[in-house]
Amino acid sequence: MDDRFNTAAGWVLFAGIVGLGLSAVSSRYFATHAPEEGGYPIEGAVEEGGAEEVLDYGALLAAADAAAGEAAAVARCGTCHTFNQGGANGQGPNLYGMMGKPIGEGIPGFTFSDALASHGGSWSYENMFAWLESPRGFAPGTKMSFAGLSSPEDRANIIRFMYENGGGPPLPEPLPEEASEGEEAATDAAADAEVENTGEAGTPEADAPAAGADQTNPVGE
Template structure:
């Protein structure tokens, strides 16, 4: 039997030990110290620059109203987009299980934090008396963390307005008595 595999493994381990040893030696020889404040200010007062930077921060983009797009939205496209974007965490069938996220059957028009036994975030429970109307869903699907600060939902959102309209029309169809369109 050939010892080639052992030679290769020994070479990899030796290289790893050599690199680790070089890192330790470099750490001992060189002690970089971080400065408490920048050594060069380039003529700017750091205290004055902070408010200017905060003021220059771009405002969150306004999300256009979804109402006008709902009439032309396609529920089949919405079903595909919902399965692709939401299906890993949510179920859509009547009486379906809660997963990482709650079942979404009958969500349009229902109050926030409505699923019995589901562990909602405090941000969602705080809105329990408010319904998931078309605009609330639009804001949430666009950017959950911005629409509901403190949500535990780790989803970046959907920027495409037409795709959000399609998903909302699909979610509207998940009911025995769908909410009328605006």
């Protein structure tokens, strides 16, 4: 019995030694390499640091709804601001005629925060779009507690209301639209057809008689 046990134990030990040896040898010949880039690409994902979306302020303001902007301005901003001419200042300044004015100044009886007073520039349409999107992002340190509006259309409605209610600089023109591929293809096809038709029958060159031909007998009799 002891001999069988010793024999079996010896074979098990031998198998273990062989397995370790084969593992060591295989690791020398079959080395693994880490991938150059971790993970895998996701289709449609935008790389960090990519170009930001460019808003067409002219197109947005041209399509904006001033009535919807007034309703939104009163609902969202009316607790702190007034919009009528000569309206009183509240927690925020009266906003009548604000478009085009210098940022952080020019409102009698109201003291702006240092963040706005030192910002510089004027309330252009671009600046007002940025301010309504994120007051704290536009002027870090501002006392404005409003979180902002993420929708460009909502911002355009309010700005259009402010413009029609209190005036401001001329509205910006929409960005020029590039011709679509279909329009370009149609234009090119029309141009090619015009070139091909030049000089065909029915043109003045084709209908003109040859020099010296007898024009008194059209049928050649």
